[in-house]
Amino acid sequence: MSYLSPKEFVTKMIDAGESKVFMSTRDTLIRAYMAGAILALAAAFAVTINVQTGQPLAGAVLFPVGFCLLYLMGFDLLTGVFTLTPLALIDKRPGVTIQGVLRNWGLVFIGNFAGALTVAVMMAIVFTYGFTTAPNPVGVAIGHIGEGRTVGYAAHGAGGMLTLFIRGVLCNWMVSTGVVAAMMSTSVPGKVIAIWMPIMLFFYMGFEHSIVNMFLFPSGLMLEGNFSIMDYMIWNEIPTVAGNLVGGIAFVGLTLYSTHARTAAKRNAHVAMVPAE
Template sequence: MDFIKPADAVKSMLAASETKAALSVRDLLLRGFLSGALLGFATSLALTATGQTQTPLVGALVFPVGFVMIVLLGLELVTGSFAVTTLAAVSGRRAWATVFTNLGWVFLANLAGSLAYGALLYAVLTNAGASAPAGIAASIVKIAEAKTTAYAALGTAGMATVVTKAILCNWMVCMGVVMALTSHSTVGKIVAMWLPVLTFFAQGFEHSVVNMFVIPTGMLLGANVSLSDWWLWNQIPVTLGNFVGGFLFVGLSLYWTYRPAATPGVVAAAAPTAPSSPAAAEPARA
């Protein structure tokens, strides 16, 4: 049958966590760079669809295309790693220092890919700087300001809001990672992961890698946002909130309820590293 049971999906998460934690820095940087760029493509596509239809839900419906490409290609997205790679440490298969180093490299690579795509899109939207921002470019400017200075204007309440939105966002994003593990078929994986990713984007929650593209691109286009606005009122709190949402509400929660029973006489850290199904490792790499 095509459907994979939740307990087996968690076994696949554990196998993938060890595979991801063992990746070289070169692979983390390459796969992370591509993920950042692809999520930028998906975001600009969603904004284009919203502008053309004047219906934000249409933009949310198409946004998951980037996430699908990332998952199916086995690339590295730090938000997904918050739920998956961390299990390598939780299960005792890797040290926490190794896991956090891995997450750090992926974060930097996602940032580089997002900035690269943003710079290229800036050239397209402004005719290489010859035209003033209009259409989708103007939308990006407004979004960049709404994600930073609008929160800053609210003070403590703004900070609480942005962190909460980040937690809710990655709760759904990481559910998308896990849902991709519940099917053997490509179509089944796409449909399963599409649902939670659509859910987060349609409600305007905060995703750290999406913001790595939107905010600096908005700044290039003339948004009234400083570097400190970007990092203090969005990037840092959103990344922390995404970690909580992915690690606590998805990775750790599912591990606690579905973790495999220990085999008598076998140390957990010595558990087999091979995936328990053909879909074990690659789909969980986002």
Template sequence: MDYVKPLGVVESMLAYGTVKLNVPPRHLVIRGMLAGAYLGIATSMAVTAAVETGLWIVGSLLFPFGLALAVLLGTEIITGSFALLPCAAVESKGQVGMRRILANWGWVFLGNLLGSTLYALLFALCITTAWDGTVPPVGAKLIAMAEAKTNYYAAHGSAGLLTVFTKAVLCNWMVSLAVVAAFASTSFTGKLFAIWGPTVLFFSQGFEHAVVNMFVIPVGMLLGANVTAPAWWLWNQIPVTLGNLVGGMLFTGLAIYLTHRTAMPAASQAVPAVQPHPAPAQQGYSPSF
């Protein structure tokens, strides 16, 4: 059996969080760019499938492969780090400060933004024949999505902000759960299924994910959406990022850590405190960067 019990899942959460805290900034950016591109590619594929079939659920069933690639290949997704890093910080008993966590999140966020927007540019260039042709149906759908993710919330003022924030909390409750659930299996197939389920739950219901929106809104703008850069950040990117933080940190990371870690016997306290240099490599990560 390749099933890992919850106590083992928490130990893996702490180990991966510790390793992530020791990754140098340049690698956080590179891995963040890769993750942003993977999620952008998965989103464009999902939207294309939904447009061609007329069924959003078809795209929702395909999208998780992008997140699975990002997780299994050891890239950096800001929404997963929202769940793992606070747990490692609590476990370190004061050795990890908030400044260190915020710096890590900042580099990963930058990488995600660069990778997502770069793919948005490349995708827009492809589907418009370098802006020499008409926008195809998938492009029209992305334009509508970009406007719905910004102008719709703006039209509802404070109620719109509360709504987009809440949808972001619900989103990363599921996405970070997919990241954590992958620790519940030691096989590739098991990890894939663990990631797939929660991701379908978020994407199929139209919840708001910060990295996905780093692709959807810029590509919509490039294709002609009536969205300004300030509207993108004020009515979506900033509140969605904050909502993702709350959902991942409180509802997944700390909730699972606090209920299972406190129940662990002393003999199982195997995760070392954070050191200036990372511990031995953990399933795909290497301390020799």
């Protein structure tokens, strides 16, 4: 059977979280770096499709190729470890501590950022012929994305910050659903299909993904986007990371764990059949 029951794949989630907590610093950084770089290339690919076709849905349909590649190669995104590693702590796996979970998150953040920034620099060079000309249409579009999703939120004050946070929550609700859904299958086609659907949804809906933004905003700054580094950090990256954390843990990790790994006792059939007086 290529399908695992919910109880089986939730056990895989806990095992994966435990494995990531105990992974060496070197391997954690390498896997996070490659995940950030591949996802950044997928984001550049999707924006290019949007600009050249004028159809945002086309970019959203094809963007998940990056997620599929990095998942199948065993690389790690911050959004995924936000969901998986806390489960090993909650399940009281031997040796798993809060410090270990936070260490993993910190290393994955650094690796993801480094990988995404590397691709941001490379693509900025491509879009400007080595910074010798003005950005091409795709580069201009990336600059405008950076403006709209930083100062665009800031223009709405507290309401903009709340919207940004909620978009971060919704994003990792979908992204982590894709990561977890891939564990349902033991076949490559099954994993790809399971990943593709929620990732396509999040991208088309414009939800905020902290690692995608690690590419879009630094490259936007290099491509004449009218916003600052502080705009990016305060009005995007920090609230997005917080939203991604809540979305992954609250709506994916804890819900699946609580109902499939710690299933409540079933109701007594005899009691359930007794009519209420």
